[in-house]
Amino acid sequence: MKNKKITPNGIEEVEMTQAEIDALNAENQQADESAVLANQKDAEYKALKASAKAKLISGETLTEAEADTLVL
Numbered sequence: 001m002k003n004k005k006i007t008p009n010g011i012e013e014v015e016m017t018q019a020e021i022d023a024l025n026a027e028n029q030q031a032d033e034s035a036v037l038a039n040q041k042d043a044e045y046k047a048l049k050a051s052a053k054a055k056l057i058s059g060e061t062l063t064e065a066e067a068d069t070l071v072l
Contacts, residue, residue: 045069
């Protein structure tokens with residue numbers, strides 16, 4: 001079965017077995033899951049940082065996690 005592969009020289013059609021296609025699909029799924037996890041961690045960090053900023057402005061006590069987000 002032919003599959004399209006993106007290279008620096010353009011798009012090439014490469015002959016691949018079903019096992020190679022399945023392995024490639026598994027790698028792509030794992031990469032997608034890693035990207036989603038990274039985005040979630042980034043969103044959590046931004047929310048924690050915003051919470052720390054709001055507490056600093058209002059004079060409230062920060063949690064340890066919030067204090068860790070501050071760069072002094």
